[in-house]
Amino acid sequence: MDSQTVHPAPPDIRQGTGSDFAQLSRKVADAGLMGRRPGYYAARIASVAALYVGGWVAFVLVGDSWWTLAVAAFLAVVFGQVALLAHDVAHRQVFRLRKASERTGRIAGNAGIGMGYGWWQDKHTRHHANPNHEELDPDLIPDVLVWSRNQAHASTGLPRLLGRYQAFLFFPLLTLEGFNLHLSGVRSLADRSLKNRVAEGSMLFAHFAVYLGALLLVLPPGMALAFLAVHQCLFGVYLGSIFAPNHKGMPILTGDDRPDFLRRQVLTSRNVRGGWFTDVALGGLNYQIEHHLFPSMPSPHLRKAQVIVRRHCQELGVDYLETSLITSYRQALASLHHAGAPIRQPVPA
Numbered sequence: 001m002d003s004q005t006v007h008p009a010p011p012d013i014r015q016g017t018g019s020d021f022a023q024l025s026r027k028v029a030d031a032g033l034m035g036r037r038p039g040y041y042a043a044r045i046a047s048v049a050a051l052y053v054g055g056w057v058a059f060v061l062v063g064d065s066w067w068t069l070a071v072a073a074f075l076a077v078v079f080g081q082v083a084l085l086a087h088d089v090a091h092r093q094v095f096r097l098r099k100a101s102e103r104t105g106r107i108a109g110n111a112g113i114g115m116g117y118g119w120w121q122d123k124h125t126r127h128h129a130n131p132n133h134e135e136l137d138p139d140l141i142p143d144v145l146v147w148s149r150n151q152a153h154a155s156t157g158l159p160r161l162l163g164r165y166q167a168f169l170f171f172p173l174l175t176l177e178g179f180n181l182h183l184s185g186v187r188s189l190a191d192r193s194l195k196n197r198v199a200e201g202s203m204l205f206a207h208f209a210v211y212l213g214a215l216l217l218v219l220p221p222g223m224a225l226a227f228l229a230v231h232q233c234l235f236g237v238y239l240g241s242i243f244a245p246n247h248k249g250m251p252i253l254t255g256d257d258r259p260d261f262l263r264r265q266v267l268t269s270r271n272v273r274g275g276w277f278t279d280v281a282l283g284g285l286n287y288q289i290e291h292h293l294f295p296s297m298p299s300p301h302l303r304k305a306q307v308i309v310r311r312h313c314q315e316l317g318v319d320y321l322e323t324s325l326i327t328s329y330r331q332a333l334a335s336l337h338h339a340g341a342p343i344r345q346p347v348p349a
Helices: 019-030 038-062 068-090 098-113 117-129 149-154 157-163 166-174 177-188 197-218 221-247 261-266 276-281 288-293 299-316 325-339
Strands: 321-323
Touching: 019 261, 019 299, 038 068, 038 197, 068 098, 068 117, 068 221, 098 117, 098 197, 117 177, 117 197, 149 157, 149 325, 157 166, 166 221, 166 325, 177 197, 177 221, 197 221, 221 288, 221 325, 261 288, 261 299, 288 299, 321 325
Parallel strands: none
Antiparallel strands: none
């Protein structure tokens, strides 16, 4: 079978006791997996920074040539790796002190790739607290797509227009995700509760000015527009392809559906099988279950933690899902198609 579970029949998602996670936490701590990895992150930050600088040097050297679109594709992947680093920084996996984490996160997010770090961190924190909860997870807001049949029944406007064929439109729509991140970061600056608004805004607009200025300085207008489109669209597809396998197609909670912490995280998450290439390409988020249980665990420890977590879930009779990357996309798209079914049904005369 392509999907691997450790329990054939998932238990009721509401059952369980809080002590189950405490027992697991002790096992993980005893294995030394919560310890920091400064050497690993120093090497990773240096590698990504070198690729980032090297990409822009290549952009200048290639200059007025259509080969610049290959550089755009390369930089799309590098931008995705910067986003993954910002993710680890936000979860306090890299630095012990909060100030160091926040400063590095803003430099990587706002200045590096034009993503509003403060806005994203707040959104992502709320997602971790209530993954796949229809009312509480900001990643399930039906702003463009509908994620459940309840949302489909209540949909209007764009979600209703797209919902009929949303499974087929999902990956094409990801080409807009990079632009959406930029726009959301700018819009968040209007929120007075956003911390360090001045610093966030200054870095964001400095990124946009330098980025667009470089394109127009090195390339003719038409080629600059093509570079921007290829770079930003592939960046969005890469980001979406990283995050889509994690929760889409997994159980969706509603209302008072709030199981204990361990089950809330495990039963709504999916792991993706693979070797070192998958670990690098997905930034360790292929171990989504372990990441959600222990968000501050350094990403290189997640593979080792998986053995402990999977065995613990098996002992408890808690369903633990792990699939191939292709199967995860298939399940996510099937879920989207299922969610949009009410929109496809003909309206009674």
